[in-house]
Amino acid sequence: MLVNLKKIKERVELKLTDINSMNDLNELKVKMLGRKGEITLLLRSLKDLPVEQRGKVGKLGNEVKGEVEKLISLKEQDIKNHVLNNRLINEAIDVTLPGLPIQHGAKHPLTQMAEEIKEIFMGLGFSIAEGPEIELDYYNFEALNIPRNHPARDMQDSFYISEDIVLRTHTSPVQVRTMEKLAPKLPVKIIVPGKVYRRDDDATHSPMFQQVEGLVIDEKITFANLKGTLMLFAHQVFGDDVKARYRPSYFPFTEPSAEMDISCVNCKGSGCRVCSHTGWVEILGAGMIDPRVLIYGGYDPEKVTGFAFGMGIERIAMLKYGVNDLRLFFDNDKRFLEQF
C-alpha cells in the first residue's frame, strides 16, 4: 500500500505533464480526489488495515493527497495563466492605427482672438459694452467730434442707410452711448467688441471687420496710464519680449493721439515681409479722450480725463496666428477653420 501511494504520486506527476486543458485537469482531479477517486478510496480503505499500520499509512496517504492537491492546483494556475496569456497575445492590436475621429469643431479664429483680448482686459477690471451695428450718424461721427464734411470722414468711407443712419465704421459710438448711460459715475472701464463696416474691399481691406475698443475714464487718467495699459496688453498677447513704440497720430475723438507699433512678431524686429522690413508693425490707435467727446458723453473734462484705444481684431489675429491674407477670415474654408 505504501508503494501504491508513492506510485500514485508519480503517476499524477507523469500525467500532469501531458495535461494542457482545464477539462483534462478536472478529469484527473475527479479521478484522483473525487468522491470515488483513487486517493479518496485508498484513504477510505485505511480502516481495513491493521491498527499498527494505520498511523503510518494514514499519514503518508494524507501527505500524498496534499501533494497531489498542490500539484493539481499549481497546474490549474499554470493553465489559467497560459489561457490568459494566450488571450492577451491574441487580443493584441495595432496601436498605431488612428483613434475614432470624434466629430469636432472650433470657434472662428476671430472669436478666439476677441475672447483672448476681452479676457486680458476683464482681468484688469473691464466690463464688456456693446452697441448697435447700424448706428445714428450722431453717435458714429458727430458726438465723436467728426462733424459732417470733416476731412476725417474720408478716412472711413461709410455705408449709409439714410442721411442719418450709417453702418458703424468703428466701435467708438459705444463710447458715447456708454458715457451717456454711466455719467457721472466713475471709474468707467469698458471693452467694446463688435463688427464694423467700411466701404473698402481689396486685398488688405474688408467691407466688414471686427474691432475691440477700450475706454477708461476716471480722475487723473494720464497718457502714461494709456501706455502702461497697452504695454501690458501687448505682453499678454504677444509675449513678454515684445517691444512697443508709440507714434503721434490723429483721431478726431482723441487728443493727444497715438498709434502703437510692436516689434515684428515674425522677425523679432530684424525686418521681414510682414513688417515691410521696418522691424515694427502697427497694431492699434489710441489717445486721450478729446474733451469735446467727454462733454458729449456727459463728463466734465476739467474734472475727469480718460483714454481710449481701438484695434482691428483681424490685424491682431493675423500677427498672432501668422495669417497672411485678411480675406481668409471671411472665406470660411474648412481647411482654414480647422487649424484653430
Added chain:
Amino acid sequence: MIVSINWLNKYVDININADELAHKITMAGIEVEEVKKVDEDTILELELTPNRGDCLGLINLAREVSAITGNELKIPQINIEENDEDISDYVKVEIADSSLCKRYSARVIKNVQIKPSPSWLQDALNNSGIRPVNNIVDITNYVMLESNQPLHAFDYDLLGSNKKILVRKAKEGEVIVTLDESERVLDEEMLVITDGDKPVALAGVMGGLHSEISDDTVNILLESANFLGTNVRKTSKKVGLRSESSIRFEKGVDVNAVIYASNRATQLIQELAGGEVVRGIADIYPEPQKCLNIKLRTEKVNDLLGTELSADEIEKHLISLSFNLEKEGTDYLVKIPTYRPDIELEVDLIEEIARLYGYENIPATLPIGGTTQGGLDDYQKFRKQATSILARSMFEVVNYSFINPAVFDSLLLSDDSELRNVVKLANPLSEEQSVMRTLLLPELLENINRNLARKNDNLSFFEIGSVFTPKGDNLPEERLKVGAVVSGYTEVNWLKHKVELDFFYLKGILERWLSEIGLSNYEFRSSQKASYHPGRTAVILVDEVEIGVIGEIHPLVLDNFDIKERVCAFELELDEVYKLITSKVMMELITKYPAVERDIAIVLKDEITASRVVNNIKENGTELLRNVTVFDLYTGDQVETGYKSLAFKLKFQALEKTLTENDVNEAVQNILMKLEKDLAAKLR
C-alpha cells in the same frame, strides 16, 4: 505726399541722413512710409494725418523739421518790381458769397514769355509727382507745393471785356469745360469764378479750358484765393474730380498765405518768364481771420500726460513751432498762427508738446484709483456658452452682414415673406452686398457650396450673428440669430463608425445645445417652411411661440445654390432663446434603489409622431417611470402598410423602495392600455 529732400533742404538745413530724418519726423507725427533714392535726390513718401494738411506745403513741413531737428527755418524772401499802372484798371474782384470764398486776390502780369521751365523747376515738379507744362503753370504748381496755397493763372485776354472777377455760386445746369477737357454740368451749390458773365474756373477744383495759359498767352491774371474746404470737397466729389488744389482746400489752407503765395509766384514769373507786374493786388478779404489765443497750463500738461515737465521745457517746444507766447505764472497764453487751424484747444497744444518731447519719453504706468469688478454680464456669458457648445461639433463661420437681395428668390421665399423686408444700403459696393441680412441661411449655404467646390466635404458650420429689420426712420431692429448647416458624413475611418450628417444628426446637436444652455420645455413640431423639405422640417416651439426651424433644405433651393449634396440646417432666434431660459440647475436625488428596465414594441399608424407616443407614455407612466428612450423604428414586411413599429426602453425606479415585479408589470400594463386607448397602438 511725395517730398524731395533736396527741395526741402532749401527751407531748412538737413544735416542728418534721410533714414534718420524719416525716423525722427515719424516719431514726431509726420509718418514717413518710404525713403527712396532717386538720382542725386532722396524722396520721402509721407502719410499725413488729415489734421496736418498744412504740411502739404514744404515751408510748413520745413517748420516741423526745424522744430524737430532744431535747425533754422529759412523762408524765401520776396522782391518784386511793379510798374506804375494800377491793378484796379485791369480787374475788379467781387465775392458774391463770402461764406464760400473767404478771400480772393488777383495780380496781373503783362507781356510774359511762355516757354518750358528751366530744368531745376521741371525736376522739382517731376520729383513731386507733377507733370511740367510751361513756365507759368509750373510756377503756380511750384509755389503751391512750397506754400500750400493753390494758385491759378488765367490768360487775361481770354477773360472777356468786363475786367472783372466775380466769385459766385453756379446756376443750375450751367456748364464749364475744365482744363482736362471735360464738360462739367454745375449746380447751385458749386462755387465758380466768373469773368462777370461766364464761369472761367470751378473754384478751388480746376480752371476752365477756355482761359488756360497757352503758347499764345501774353498777359496773365494770377489768382490766389481761399475757398471753403467743405464746399470744395462737395463739389469735387460731385464732379468726380480731385486735384492738387481741391485736396489742399479740403484739408484747409491758411487764408493769410494768399498774398505771400501770390507775391512769391509773381517774383518767379518775373524771373523765369519776364513780364511786367501791374502795381498792386486786387485783394478782397471781407472778414480777416484773427489768430486764436489759447491758455495753456503747465499743470494740465503734466496731469494729462503723466509727466513732470518744467515750464521752460514746455516753452522751448512751443517756440520751436514759431508760436508766440505770453507767460502768466506757470501758464501761457499761446497765439496760434493761422497756418495751424488744427490747434483749437489746450489739449491740441499738449499734443504738440508731447510729440516734440517724444512719446517714448513719457513713462508707462497703470491707472490708480477705483477698482471695478469687470467681467461678462449674464447675456454675454450666455452667448459665450452658446458658441462654445456648438463649436465642439461644428466650425464657426463669420459671414458678411450684407447679402444679395436675389437670394430671397433662390430660397423660394414667398413674395410677402417678412424676411424680404430688408434694410437697404444707400451706397452698396455691389448689388450682391446691397441689403442687410434677415437670416443666416443663404450665406451658410454659400459656405457649403464654396467648400464643396474646393473638394472639402463632410461639412458642419454654424454662425451667430445679427440680422436686421427696418423700423421706419428709427434705427433698424437688430436680433441675434444662430444658424447651422451640415452635409456629408462623419469623417471616414477604418472603424466604419460612419454616420450621415442628416436631420437627426443635426437635431441631436440642437437638442444637446438646448439642454446645455438650459432650455427644456421646447417642442419640435412637423411644419412646412419655405426653403425646407416639406416632409423633413420642424419648427421649434416654446409655449406655442416659434423660436426657430430645423430641417433638410429643399432640393430646389440646393439647385439654386448649386449644391449637389443633401444639406440640413437650423436657424433660431438667439435672443428669444435667452429670454426663455428659466431652468436653473437643481440636482435631482439619486436613489440607492435599483432601476428596472422594460422594452416594449408597439405597432401604430404611420402618421402618429414619436413625440405623441413618448408624451403619452410619460403622462401615464406614474412617478415610477424615470426615462423613455426610443430605440427602434421599423416599417416593412413585418407590419401592415401604413403602420410602423416603434420600440421603447422604459426605465422604472422608486426613490424609497426596491420595485417588485408586480409594481413594474402594473405600470407597463397601464402604459400599454393607454397607448391602445389614445393612439390605437398595439403591443407587437
